[in-house]
Amino acid sequence: MTEDAWVPLALSSMIEVGTSAGAVVQGQEIVVWRDSSGVAHTWEDRCPHRGMKMSFGFVRGDHIACLYHGWEYDQAGQCRYIPAHPQLEVPKTICVKTWAVAEAAGMIWVALGAVPPPPAEAEVTALRSLYLDAPLAAVLAALPEGFGGTLAGQVPLVTLDTDLGTLRIGVQPIDARRTALHLTVAGPATPDTLLALATRSDAFRLSLETAGAAA
Amino acid sequence: MTAPILYNYDLDENCYRVRLVASCLGVALTLHGIDMYPGREHLGAAMRALNPAGRLPVLQDGDLLLTQTEAILMHLAEAHAPTTPLLPQDAATRARMMDWLAFCARDLGVAAQARTCAMLDAPGDAQALRASARACLRLMEDHMVKQGIRGCGFFAGPAATLADLALFPAFALSRDFNVDHDEFPALRLWARRVRRLPGFITMPGIPDYH
Incomplete structure (x- = not known):
């Protein structure tokens, strides 16, 4: 399902310039980071040196550096600087695996296989990312009744028409037991509406996970 | 003195x-x-x-x-430091700060236990402590999602209070008991704000960057 599709990893607004975060798609560990010019990157979350997660590291300008030994990588994933050997011209073979990235409709997307046409643009208001201890199928089955609304569309982007507006939901399958939903509202939304939706999302997670634990 | x-x-x-x-x-x-x-x-x-x-x-x-x-x-x-902005003078903000300080003292104790159990040989059920600590971090995340919607960057309001400093270590050290930061985007942004407060210092296990 995700091999040749764009998969959302995060709400754009939650990855600020100069920050990084970890994300998992069907078991694949990914670092998503935003460089000083505002461009997002999605790479394998592993430093080639000692296997440390790059998402534990830090962004310096247009490079991301590993927390362990400070090895720095440029926007193409190529290692450019090794602090322990400052004079060394770093071999071209030291690089992090990179994947295609897209930013649209308020989310950051990764393509782990063949690169499809860019994801559709849309005017949205970001709500939140919701991390659920439930498999994808159970999440989708529970959304209409649990959140309240009519579900349409297909993974990785579904819509839910609710009494508080239309949610555009990016679906990130984490692994066999966990799913993330990146929740946005189509068009503008007032703070009161967003607060009501945020409260509803808390309740949805609780009911879903309670049902899962009882099953 | x-x-x-x-x-x-x-x-x-x-x-x-x-x-x-x-x-x-x-x-x-x-x-x-x-x-x-x-x-x-x-x-x-x-x-x-x-x-x-x-x-x-x-x-x-x-x-x-x-x-x-x-x-x-x-x-x-x-x-x-009685005039510090970290101690809000307005009663409602001060009460919200106290609410989160009490959360820190009562609920969040499991995070410190999860960490000492994982790292320093303290007794306890590591799996259960980890699950309880994660549940606490989720409550914090849910709160900061709503604070973000209200335009407030910190736990008790738009400005940092003692509550933010008291809550910060549990999140910053959660990887010590194997709870990663992936699932807490609102807390990640908040932690970054805390790191920028004047006088901020780290401890071993909390990287010194940003």
């Missing part, structure tokens, strides 16, 4: 809470090192005489002896 004495262990997260708040308040502390691990000095007779519960931190400020983290934080602010 002589500086308050903190009986301190660098890797203890509650001692870090005191050092962090003191630093952000601009209050100098005299640190008295206690070999908590592996020496178990906090459980010895000398420290039991100061705190029969056998726990750190302990703060000695003149005749005043304090053993509860949140009381120590309040005392440092009220006695040594």
